[in-house]
Amino acid sequence: MLQYAAGNARAFEVLYLKHKGPLYRYFVRQLNDQQLAEDLYQDTWSRVIKAASSYETSAKFTTWLYRIAHNLIIDHLRAVKPVNSFTEVFEPEQDHQAQLANQDDNLESQLMDNQKATLLKGCVADLPQVQKEAFLLNVEMGFTAAIIADIAGATLEATKSRIRYAYKGLKDCVELKWQGANHD
Structure with missing residues (x-):
């Protein structure tokens, strides 16, 4: 992240490729809403890009990244209260x-x-x-x-x-x- 903050665009690509799958799954599993998960996933990466110049190594990048994701989920949940029922729809497997x-x-x-x-x-x-x-x-x-x-x-x-x-x-x-x- 420090390399990206210093202007190395390739460094961001490496971070993104390393974390994109697990971060996306985190949103999908937390929200059970694929469209919302995609939106918050994109918001997370947008915030990473915006915060690059002020990034400080007070924690591991992964911790910092998931903290951003966590805060976006909390903000969303607060906006759509009450949050007392989470249900999941299961689709039968193909074939x-x-x-x-x-x-x-x-x-x-x-x-x-x-x-x-x-x-x-x-x-x-x-x-x-x-x-x-x-x-x-x-x-x-x-x-x-x-x-x-x-x-x-x-x-x-x-x-x-x-x-x-x-x-x-x-x-x-x-x-x-x-x-x-x-x-x-």
């Missing part, structure tokens, strides 16, 4: 039936795995926003609790609690939904 027909031996196992994955996605979507963000940054991005705390502007202990409660909430949710699905 799923054809895949299963070719693998009769694993049919039951695959169906169970798909059901569990769908249940888990639904449970992640139902987590409180702060827990969902901490969980996704930890699991998908591999960020430590300390980095997540910097991104979210929370204490380390609060972040650890968010991650712990997210895991517990997911475990309980999946178990409950799995039992409900198998008793119907």
